[in-house]
Amino acid sequence: MSELTSREIVVNGFWHNNGIFVQLLGMCPTLAVTTSAxxxxxxxxATMFVLMGSNMVVSMIRSIIxxxxxxxxxxxxxxxxxxxIDLSMNAYVHDLHKxxxxxxxxxxxxxxxxxxxxxFASKNSxxxxxxxxxxxxxxxxxxxxxxxxxxxxxGAGTWFEMPVLGSSFHPSLVFVxxxxxxxxxxxxxxxxxxxxxxxxxxx
Numbered sequence: 001m002s003e004l005t006s007r008e009i010v011v012n013g014f015w016h017n018n019g020i021f022v023q024l025l026g027m028c029p030t031l032a033v034t035t036s037a038x039x040x041x042x043x044x045x046a047t048m049f050v051l052m053g054s055n056m057v058v059s060m061i062r063s064i065i066x067x068x069x070x071x072x073x074x075x076x077x078x079x080x081x082x083x084x085i086d087l088s089m090n091a092y093v094h095d096l097h098k099x100x101x102x103x104x105x106x107x108x109x110x111x112x113x114x115x116x117x118x119x120f121a122s123k124n125s126x127x128x129x130x131x132x133x134x135x136x137x138x139x140x141x142x143x144x145x146x147x148x149x150x151x152x153x154x155g156a157g158t159w160f161e162m163p164v165l166g167s168s169f170h171p172s173l174v175f176v177x178x179x180x181x182x183x184x185x186x187x188x189x190x191x192x193x194x195x196x197x198x199x200x201x202x203x
Contacts, residue, residue, distance in 0.1 A: 013135030019112040020143035031181040040148025048137025053081040055121040055133035062122045074117045
């Protein structure tokens with residue numbers, strides 16, 4: 001099997017293997033924190049930082065970790081970066097940190113991060129591992145941003161807390177509640193599948 005080029009890593013991480021739109025991973029934070037676009041972006045960027053950092057470290061130490069303890073070792077690396085981002089957000093973006101709450105520490109058990117460490121970072125160079133972490137994280141951030149934007153627009157009539165749909169718009173409260181997350185994500189997934197199929201047929 002030939003090695004992926006940098007372009008393939010970028011495209012796969014951001015779109016073709018998108019953790020939410022394609023693989024449907026990390027559903028807990030996806031559905032829980034995306035009540036607004038801001039929350040989605042904040043959670044996504046925090047996850048991207050952890051992905052990039054853990055991928056790089058796993059790639060650096062992959063040759064010295066015994067195979068039978070590699071998963072616990074990866075989790076320790078991931079937990080270290082989650083601790084860093086948790087404390088940093090608490091210090092510098094405290095309001096957002098309060099909103100995201102327990103879902104920041106729970107980044108440790110996000111299967112996207114452990115999956116990339118095991119399937120990619122442990123088999124590739126530090127540069128490629130970092131590239132994969134950045135663009136997989138950006139793809140995750142983009143998905144959270146889209147879902148958060150849809151829910152905030154339909155559920156509150158705002159975008160990044162700014163009124164955009166006018167006083168005549170009547171928000172639907174269901175979209176800021178858990179059932180609304182499933183409904184909005186379902187329609188977004190339909191749109192993504194339609195877009196991909198259209199692109200495949202055009203090519």
